[in-house]
Amino acid sequence: MARSYLIGVTGGIAAYKSCELVRLLVKAGHQVRVVMSEAATHFISPTTFQALSGHPVFTDVWDARPENAMAHIELSRQADVFLIAPATADCLARLAQGRCDDLISTLAAARTCPLVVAPAMNRQMWENPPNQRNVQQLRADGVQVFGPAHGEQACGEVGDGRMLEAAQLFDLLQGCHQPKILAGKKVLLTAGPTFEPIDPVRGITNISSGKMGYALARACRDAGAEVTLVSGPTALTEPVGVHTLAVRQAREMLAAVEQSLSGQDVFISVAAVADYRPAEYHEHKIKKQHEGVPTLSLLENPDILATIAARADAPFCVGFAAESRNVLEFAEAKRQRKKLPLLVANLAQAAMGADDNEIVLLDDAGQHPMPRMEKSAVAWAIVQHIAQMLATASQH
């Protein structure tokens, strides 16, 4: 859905990342308007943002270009989200106090849309107690705080305070509108395939891309949950704001899930776990045989979902069933066998690797079919269903 974003740029070197963010938003079909503090113009010229956004850039509350000469109201009223990136320590302090002494602070005060800040500063400034108080105050006021990240800083020091990358801000912005229907909940997910090695260069795996599991991890994060993602090998980027653990084999996946299980409210098992693994691992590459064909004997892997669902302290468990035929019949049998309150059924050929998916949710109330949608929309529909079931369960 095309949205209208107002981006406020304050005076930090991370302003260069905001150029890329504006480009990403425009490329995705969104409307972007940029406002800058006077200090920001020392790092990036307003002309750069004007060229990237396709709109004039405002820096001054006294700018007479808006028809009613009220830039401070006009600009934020047209926006669906106001993101300040980078937000300096000084900017955060003025927002926390509700001061209105420049265009950006005045726009924040006069806005009707959600406000998001992406702090960027030296690690000492980030940890400075008054700054921490200001961030806490802004969170309490309903402002969303994206980042900052940990790492090397422009000043050469290493610590917390780096602004998130443009792609990460872009990712978080897509979901910042969503209602926080999983606030206070902890969600653990598995995603992707597993890889069961035969020798150093060969193994058994499947065509799962991890896209559905990663989309669900993002949707849970956007719904306000604290999310842990145990991922098999995929080509996907780690979702920002999600604690991601990389594993390879089914047994490693089970161990990571068991280690992360304490305190989890929900476990969603999206991974396409290999049912079997080679009985033997060859330390050296198996040489081609010139007489006969080698045989591969297999051992059964643990069923991660069934193991977790059978525990006395099991969280609310959600399974996935990718079937190539008789989808609903096989899926319901699987739900009963693994004793799951909720199972997501889909046609394997249509789901694995694709960007969209068509699912049916199966629970004690029956079957709930969903239309074919992008995996991000499918993920949000699943999150809504889970949140509803958790709310109903807590009433009883």
Ligand code: C5P
């Ligand atoms: O492979 P199957 O169709 O039984 O998968 C159904 C559900 O069980 C999925 O949610 C999958 O992630 C989970 N599973 C698992 N461990 C396995 C096999 C499947 O957690 N070894």
